[in-house]
Amino acid sequence: MDNRAGEMSVFVRVVESGSFSEAARLLHMTPSTVSKLVARIEARLGVRLVERSTRQLTLTNEGQFYYDRSVELLGQIEDAEQQLAQGGAEPEGVVRVNSSVSFGSAGIEPLLPAFWQAYPKVIVDLTLSDDVVDLYLERADLAFRVGALPDSNLMARKIGTTRRRIVGSPVYLAQRGTPTTPAELLDHNCLGFNFRRSNPVWPMRESGRIVERMVSGTLIANNADTLRRMALFDVGLIRVADYHLRDHIARGELIEVLPDSALSEDDEIHAVFKGATHMPARTRVFLDFFVPRLQAFLQGK
Template sequence: MARLPDLEALAVFAKVVELRGFSAAATELGMSKATVSKAVSRLETRLGARLVNRTSRRLALTDAGQRLAERAARILAEGEAAEDEALSQSQVPRGVVRLAVPMSFGLAEVAPILPDFLKAYPEVRVELHLSDARVDLVGEGFDMALRIGALPDSSLVARRLRPVAARTVGAPAYFQAHGRPTHPARLADHACLGYAYLPNPETWRFSNRAGEEVSVRAAGPLCANNGDALVAAALAGVGVAVLPDFVVDDLIAEGRLEAILSDWTPPVGGLHLVQPPGGPRPARVEALAAFLVRALSRRA
């Protein structure tokens, strides 16, 4: 099996030649003089040739040492340049960041603010993945995700940005035709529009300020894996839906949807920024995370 070159010893030798002495090289490298001497001796043993004639007065290179010195200097310079470039990459936001966001929230609140980030960091490219399906951040190679609702225990690093409330809504025309339920249990008599990614889409849970809890079987003509599809059905008078505030609050203000059961609320969730464990993170990832925290926590 091929042996890797002793790059450390070559770099130490190059520094000894550059500074014309073991002591000067040791000081420059933050090593002991003995460590520097051993590195050069190790290189000589590996190459089977003496590189330096050690005298008390000055450094004297052998013929083999003179031939190797120039190449060792190039290796040291290339190594230093590679480290400088990598350090620059880690300090200056640049490169690709992969971000996963729920579809409706991404369209409503993330897509409109991303241009501000991209203008501030022109060397960063964001790959925005819009889907209500919960992605595997580590397995699918995402740098971060925004998630809504209660988070299960996991190794992911999570930061809560703000609460997200849920509203029970329907079109005015639907309530005129079918009545307006005044208790969650009455929803069993109504057409309910289900969200497919709930743990149990056909069971809706509510609680009130008195601490009472109610579960109701919510059956209906449509179950979808995206909130916008449920909004369209609710607006058309197909049935009643439970949807997050950022999806329906404007429609309620416009009178196109009506909120019911104001004394009963579905489980309150939150908006979270989640990232894989570990660190430190590249500057581009830290920059986007900080931007999202600032921009999306304002209404917390």
């Protein structure tokens, strides 16, 4: 009997677990059985899907294509069965979502209660992390990413852009003085990020040029929420996205400094996801609900 869907499921588990032995353990099969199933797919298709080595398993280009389509088709089968079993009822199941800590807490979390009012049977598995995760390896359905997108086979919907601002509390500025030139940042406690991709520099405009000013401070953190709280505790200056700051600025709790010198970097924010054409209903309604509301959030509406 032809069981291509079952073979696809095994292949997907091999890719996502990273090895034949781990996939076999998860599937309660023997490693040799799993290996033979993948070899059977390769023989039928006439192409190699994975490069096998003692250390790791690597997909070929054909293997990546087959994996992507398998995920889409298996999701379509699951969605179809779910809809039929429920008689066309509302979407349900788990949507696995990844976001940066700051964007997730400021933008996504406040919208969740309204989402569950509209779709009470959808479970949101939300992971907040400032590490850029691999959607395939983490088995995530979608992610919200801040910054330029690397080339990939993922689909994307643009949410909007946000600019970074330099701010400090009134108490801190009264104690340390308000910087009027970028050079004066050297005299200030400038709190920053500890990402591997982050540098201890703030790009500034000086005499018509863009200069990367080295800054330093008593704290580096892995998320903007921590930096914002430290600024509110009068610890130092921070440079973070506007959506973290605008309410505090409006209430006078934080004051923007060097607005004419700080380079306005517009960071793009996207929702990235797998399988644009055949995604489960629960993922589709999540995207359709959150994208327009997050766009309004970034615009301050």
